[in-house]
Amino acid sequence: MTGVHGQVLGHVVRRSVEAYSDQKAQEDMNQFFAQHQLPGWAVAGIALYAIFFAVALASIRYTIGDVIATLMMVETPKTETITTISEPAKSADPDAPLEKEDYLLDTETVTIRHEPVTKTGRSTMRHMVKHAGSFSRWRGLSVSFVYHLCVGAVLSLVPRHQPLLQGAVSTLATVMFSRIHMTWTHVLISMPSEKTWFRRMPSRKMQRNVLLPSAVYAAAQQLTIYMPMLLAVVLGLHRVNHQQLVHEFTKADRVVYAVKLGACLLTAAFVALTVLLPASVTLTRIEASMLPEEDEALVPFDRTFDGKVVPAIVGGTGCVSFVDAWRTVDRKVRFRIVKIYAQLFTMQTIIVILGMIGLAAFAVGIKHIQSGH
Template sequence: MIDHIFRRGFHTAHTMHGMMVDSDQGDDKPVQVSPIALLVLFATSLVFVLFIFGIGYTYGHVIPTLCMIESSETEAYVPVSNIESTEPPAYSATATPKPARGSRQDVDDEADMDEPDLLLVRNKPITASIRQTILHLRARAGFLSRFRGMSMYLVWSFVSMILISIFSGASGVRIYIAFAAIVSQTLLATLHMAWIHIVISEPSEKRWYQRIPSYRTWPKIAPATALWATTNQVVSILPMLVTGSFGSLKHMNNPEYEPDKKDLYAVGAQAFLGMFLTLALFLLLQIPASVTLVRVAASMLPEEDETIVPFDRTFGGKTTPAIVGGQGKIGLVEAWRSFSWASRTRLVRLMIKVALISIACWVLFTMVLVAEAHLLFGDSLGEVMKTVHGIGRHN
């Protein structure tokens, strides 16, 4: 996301520079654009980018990461006297059954009035609700808790972007960039693990760079990171390769290709295929790989750090902490298997909610930008669009 924002920012700045000078695109008429209009449009776009980034970080990274480690429904016995009778409890509960009046057990119970009635409380996971998760984070870590781990995330993303640029060189071939991304993100596995530890743990007095684990832990987390990075690129690239290998999309770069009406429907069908393939790969590959990485990293959380949501460090007895002589981490297969079906369903529901929120934000800001463009440029909007198209095509 950081790489995308930087590239779009540079492209927008270059495009605006080209629009502010007289351009000979289209019908050879110079296009004069008001700097104030450009400034307003740029400010709106900047707010849009920052807002979408904040939404994506909180709802697309922080909350799903917590969901991946939170234990399923927990149970506890609570004295009935501790529960307010004026308000119904916000949980499902089963009270201990009372014996029939006059029975032997009833007599025994009346003889021992010191033993309080107990209520079996089943607490729902915090991450079952986005609102509840935000309120929980705010209560435990303050108002800015929705951006917890941001410093570590920015450093990790920036260094990753630099390494990808170095490893891919000047090549613009997508497959080379994908390979460079896999290598770079695997090398930075400890930074990624540090970000996960910051997100899932209670607030710490340590600075973000003090949370980075020793590089000796890299062999333990590298396999899970490599798996995650590989599936990331497969989900991004494979649908484009498949849909672009046949039909109308295959000929889009051919200057002699002259599409007609039927090609429009063919492109729409191929786009739908690409969307379906992306969704399928995301559910079958990306989610399991992400869960595996997060849970393997969580199994190596230092003993002095407490998680901000309920978390079973033993993964149901499948791993032993290093402090008592265990390996101190869970394996790739067990990391996924220990993630219950109830938790998987909860995570998928969360991702659907996040997708709907993101789509709603995109639609809202698109409408705002279109309305602003009509108000700011008026009748010259068509010429401005031609100028932007010409500059984008030559770049």
């Protein structure tokens, strides 16, 4: 459901713990402020500025990358079948033979497929606000925070210089807290409930159905992260520092460096589209197939997945299978999901650029004020 950025909160928790325990990082920060002699109001302004843009980025990521994308993954557009019955036209010729009383009726059947609610991000947002309230764009935020806090807390116990161990522990933590993740999905795709999310947690028996999909999803996340990192090591990018790039590299060297960096980014994008996206959609749809009957879905949603779900009461698993969860996704839906993630990436990039420009302007303003004194 959450894609590459889905573990942002967990990553923040892990890095915060590491930064707090890193004495060298604290000394470097203190040395920076001592050298520049920034006044207290300037430090407070920079902190508030950073917090503002961090909150803006997190809000956009959550609304688009989690809430809207999840609804797109599970929606089944409504279809209506209209049958019209018409009598054969009577002849105006008075000498025409009399028609039999049991004449055949002309019937015509037309199937109408309505436009999906999640056709665009804007239409999805309007639907959410209309049926779930103005704060629906942040629905499920509390359970999301708890889930990523739990995963991040487990990962914070692993040394950051052991990436393979971190990947294995991340996969294990994702599987461990899969019940909370499934609860998060149920909260996102259902109408507002008077029950707290803790009371809506599925049983441990239901959790068994998502252990494998959760492990595959977590492994896909790690593959998306470490494949481009491995390629960067093979290409020697890890040996290049800022000093070399700015002062020692020629124009040709910088072009080669940019090509290698672009190859790493393309590798990440390719793995995300071909491995991570199917794993994320599959996990979300399996979790959605186990939405309790008493919970009303926020968007049109076929709980049977074209008849693929066999209820547990008749001996089935009560959820869609791993393979059918992906096969039952329409190509148009897949395209919309890719499109919404591309929009999210573009919006976040623009915000980061604007934030850096604003921070630079703020720094120039402080410098001018200090030089004026």
